[in-house]
Amino acid sequence: MRDMTPPETGKRRAPAMSPEQRRDMIVRAAIPLVIAHGSSVTTRQIAQAAGIGEGTIFRVFADKDELLQACVAEALSPGNSLAELASIDLGLPLAERLAEAADVLRAHLDRIGAVIGALHTTGGRTRTERPAGGPLPERDDRGMTATRDAVAELFAPERESLRLPPEQLAQLFLGLLLTHPDDEPDTAALVYVFLHGALTHDHDPDD
Structure with a gap:
């Protein structure tokens, strides 16, 4: 009798990350690159380290500066x-x-x-700095x-x-x-x- 079991179509996909989980994952991948390259690190380098497309970064961060500030916040x-x-x-x-x-x-x-x-x-620039002409950030x-x-x-x-x-x-x-x-x-x-x-x-x- 012919086996009617449907063939496996491949591995089951991992559950999708929430935006917050994706942000955390990107920041963790970015921090070693920030330490190595400072503000000259590129979003392409970060995307490669995180194993994602570069466009994915901009789904959860407005721009590279926001990502760098998130790295500072995580370090602190x-x-x-x-x-x-x-x-x-x-x-x-x-x-x-x-x-x-x-x-x-x-x-x-x-x-x-x-x-x-x-x-x-x-x-x-990090968020710990005083803005030009402005007050120091609250402690x-x-x-x-x-x-x-x-x-x-x-x-x-x-x-x-x-x-x-x-x-x-x-x-x-x-x-x-x-x-x-x-x-x-x-x-x-x-x-x-x-x-x-x-x-x-x-x-x-x-x-």
Whole structure:
């Protein structure tokens, strides 16, 4: 008897992306190119990296400048770093928790610097700049507050042994990370000094 099963017509298509999902996908593909080329990156390069037609970019972005501003906004967004901070194992020793947090936050800051620096170097304008003759943009502290709270959670298991509340310690720790000295200590040294102070153990404070 002849098999009446209809032949397969090929793989099932993936569900269509929403405009927001497509924007996010394009921005993720664009950021490494923005870091490499700054504002001289072309929409054709971005489309190739994203695996889409160039016209698709202009279905969700008005122009290249809007796309570049979206890349800056994504770099500034603390979303990824907050997720990584929340995933740090609270069962680890405090020094290890803080070392992981420092690496996460430094990577976030490096990404911001790379994106904004590349645009500045190539003459691009970012939304963090003051418009000619205009006021400075309003400061949005929500991201910093969320980051401080996420770091404070890392101190919570030692709450009874802390000299200061976790929120204050988190603010101090972030202050160390945000200073960016030219000869910035490595992560282990920074965490050690933060937890144990600047003096060596064999130093006699009465000398």
